[in-house]
Amino acid sequence: MRNRLILVALSAGTLVVPAASHAADLKGDPARGQARYESSCGGCHSLDQNRIGPAHRGVVGRAPGRAPGYAYSAALRKPLPVWTPARLDAWLRDPPALIPGTKMTARFPDPQQRADIIAYLKVESSRPGR
């Protein structure tokens, strides 16, 4: 009986372990991403205006540190690989781990939320700004 309980507990445990820990493994929903972007990123960022953080339109496929007029940290002014969905996922998960010295210290631990935000940014990156 005890062994059966352990087995059940272990099986249940596997259910709560996320199937994907990276947003790149998940399908992002741009509509959900817009809501998440506005509520979670909107404290510091806008698509078309530099605020506390840089403007985001066009970020997918662009090199880091390239939003015109934004005063980036030295860490982001260095030559760095372009923002792909995979790199944005790593960034949103733990920005200082990807680019030490960044001013961005907000972290988004939920892979589905990251996938949704990235999907939204991808859609918006292909649209002209205001």
Next chain:
Amino acid sequence: MSNDSDPADRRTILRSGGLLAAAGVAVLGAQAEAKPMSAHRRRSDIETLQVALSLEHEGIAAYDLAGGSGLLKPEVLKIGLLFRDHHKGHRDALEKIIRKAGATPVARKTDAEYVKALDLGALKSQEDVLKLATKLEKGAANAYVSQLASLKDPELLHLFAQLSSDEAVHWAILANAIGQPIPAPAFIFG
């Protein structure tokens, strides 16, 4: 435990091990206080504080500029100015900590920069102002929550929880005022 571990980490580790109740805790605590936080972690915490201060500057500017627009009814303006004063309290606390850490607090931008960044020129009614304030307060509450995992100092963690809670209260009052439905799922922030 290594000799160069942060005092904050040490305190946490000591607490989690239940050792704070031990007789020697006062001595251990005094030794930990005497050790400075590592330069890297200190820099990281200061950067996070500066971002928080920038958020507070922006919040104060938004309430100041919207308050002076003539769009708000007196009773609404009174609440807006009260919220602004909360943000001023946050600003003062953050500036004090940043100075104490030996850094220069980030300065407030110009009004023109905030008008552009927040598109304040597009505000035409009291409802527009309240919608913007609701959005900014929710964003600020979420920003503080999302920064918690990056902070190393337990006192800063406490401060950021306080900041986030204040912004959440502002958001709740504003959201109610503009008739936003109460979010159905749990974990409204974060």
